[in-house]
Amino acid sequence: EAKREGRNQFHLFRPAQKANAEKALKLASCLQRALEEEEFSLHYQPQIDIRTDRVIGVEALLRWRSEEIGMVSPGDFIPLAEETGAIVPIGEWVIRTALSEGRRWISPDREDFVISVNLSARQLKDPAFAAKLRSMLVLYQFPPANLCLEITESTMIGDVEQTLKVCEEIVDMGVALAIDDFGTGFSSLGLLSRFPFGTIKIDKSLIRDIETSSKDAAVIETIIRLSQHLEMDVLAEGVETEAQLVILKRLGCHEVQGYLCGRPSEPDAIDRLLKLDFAQGSDSAG
Ligand code: C2E
Ligand code: MG
Ligand code: MG
Ligand code: MG
Numbered sequence: 001e002a003k004r005e006g007r008n009q010f011h012l013f014r015p016a017q018k019a020n021a022e023k024a025l026k027l028a029s030c031l032q033r034a035l036e037e038e039e040f041s042l043h044y045q046p047q048i049d050i051r052t053d054r055v056i057g058v059e060a061l062l063r064w065r066s067e068e069i070g071m072v073s074p075g076d077f078i079p080l081a082e083e084t085g086a087i088v089p090i091g092e093w094v095i096r097t098a099l100s101e102g103r104r105w106i107s108p109d110r111e112d113f114v115i116s117v118n119l120s121a122r123q124l125k126d127p128a129f130a131a132k133l134r135s136m137l138v139l140y141q142f143p144p145a146n147l148c149l150e151i152t153e154s155t156m157i158g159d160v161e162q163t164l165k166v167c168e169e170i171v172d173m174g175v176a177l178a179i180d181d182f183g184t185g186f187s188s189l190g191l192l193s194r195f196p197f198g199t200i201k202i203d204k205s206l207i208r209d210i211e212t213s214s215k216d217a218a219v220i221e222t223i224i225r226l227s228q229h230l231e232m233d234v235l236a237e238g239v240e241t242e243a244q245l246v247i248l249k250r251l252g253c254h255e256v257q258g259y260l261c262g263r264p265s266e267p268d269a270i271d272r273l274l275k276l277d278f279a280q281g282s283d284s285a286g
Contacts (some may be wrong), residue, residue, distance in 0.1 A: 024080075030066045031077055031086055040064055042097050043264035046273060047116070048256045055277045057114035057148070058105070059257060060098040061264045062090070082120050086183060092132065093125045099140040101267050104205055105274060116148040116178065123154040125162070130169040131262060137173070144174030148199065151177065151187030156195060164194065171196040178235075178275070183223060193230055204258070206239020209244050215219045221251050227253045228252070 009275055034040060041235035064072045095117055102115040123129055137144055149170060154161060156179075178199035179192070183206045202223055209216050220236075227234035236248050239258030248256060262273065276282040 003033050003038070026069065026074070027077065028080060028084065030068050031064075031080060031084070034064055034066065035086075035089060035252070037067060039058075039066055040090070040093060040097075041266075042094065042101065042172075043266060043272045044102070044115075045257055045264040046262040046270070047114075047255060048261045049254055050245060050256055051254050053280070056112065056275060057116060058102070058256065058270060059116040059264075060094060060102070060118070062094055062118075063264075064160070078120070082122055082262050085122060087120045087122050088126060091120055094118075095133065096136055099136055099142045102146075103140055105270065106143060109278060110274070112146075113147055114148050114176065116150055118180065119149045119151050119155070121163075124151065124155060124166050125159075129166060133170065133175070134173060137175075145176070147178040148178050150180040150201065152180045153182070153187045157187050160191065160194075167195055181237075183219065189226075192226075197230075197232050199233040199235055199255075200230075201257075202234065202236045202253070205237045207244055207248075207258070208240075210247050211241070215252070217247065220248075220253070221279055223250050 012139055041063045042060045043063050044060055047057045047059065048054065049056045049179045062078070064074075064075050064077055066072055078087065081090055096222050098115055098117050104113070121195050126132075136142075137147070151167075176198040177196055178201055179195070180201050181196045181203040182200045184203045198224065202220060206216055206220055206223075210220060224234050231253060234253050235255035235257060236244075237257050239245055239248065239256045239260050241260060244258075245256065245260065248254075265273075
């Protein structure tokens with residue numbers, strides 16, 4: 001009987017499916033405890049202005065080392081945290097940590113330095129979000145203009161008026177907003193101009209083949225022109241090669257982020273990077 005079952009092709013998938021379901025359950029239960037177990041940390045990836053070669057800011061990226069299952073990438077646990085709602089307290093922890101760790105990178109000689117933090121749709125739907133943000137800024141004495149919140153296109157759809165209202169509250173506070181992963185979603189361009197974005201971040205999937213695909217290059221050029229017309233800054237994500245940098249420069253995109261300029265790193269590494277950056281900056285200033 002067991003043999004006959006073994007020959008049935010549909011049954012071949014069972015053990016794998018069961019293993020996947022068990023894995024997902026395990027992930028969910030570990031994730032639930034991750035905050036109180038203090039398993040999260042933030043890495044920061046530099047953003048560069050290629051006209052001056054200076055670090056203009058960093059993006060905070062969440063890292064989770066689970067005691068039980070080891071390192072889990074955000075691509076695997078963020079969607080789960082969004083599903084369960086755990087992203088709301090986790091996201092609050094991210095903002096708090098980014099403000100307290102990042103405060104020291106803002107100084108008179110680097111007063112335009114911006115710390116970017118990713119925001120999920122669930123956080124924006126929290127009616128208390130703006131008030132929470134305001135009190136965190138006060139608590140850490142963090143200048144609002146030095147914070148940027150990144151949201152994706154999918155966050156804009158749904159209850160547009162409500163989301164727009166929260167976004168306007170954020171911008172009225174002096175905090176900047178960026179649209180992340182631009183070029184991957186399908187929301188209407190009409191919405192883009194209604195939202196108070198300061199920066200458009202071009203998704204890394206569009207940058208990847210920019211050297212070989214004239215179509216991708218055309219799309220990027222169009223996004224750059226669009227950002228200019230809307231008077232928004234434009235930043236290219238996922239820049240990995242010098243050749244990509246040259247093309248972006250030629251097309252008029254001067255802000256980049258990617259492995260070429262720096263991997264996401266621990267706060268200490270950013271301290272060292274900024275010390276070097278400052279030394280360089282004062283050199284070229286005379
Ligand atoms: P994202 O916000 O678009 O962040 C950029 C991602 O691209 C990061 O992946 C970064 O490590 C990766 N990256 C940077 N430069 C390069 C490059 O040159 N090449 C390639 N191939 N990749 C590069 P990461 O850290 O795995 O994060 C993935 C996504 O998870 C983020 O995409 C963001 O959507 C989400 N995420 C990360 N941290 C948070 C958070 O604190 N809150 C929320 N809601 N989402 C987060
Ligand atoms: Mg981002
Ligand atoms: Mg992105
Ligand atoms: Mg930015």
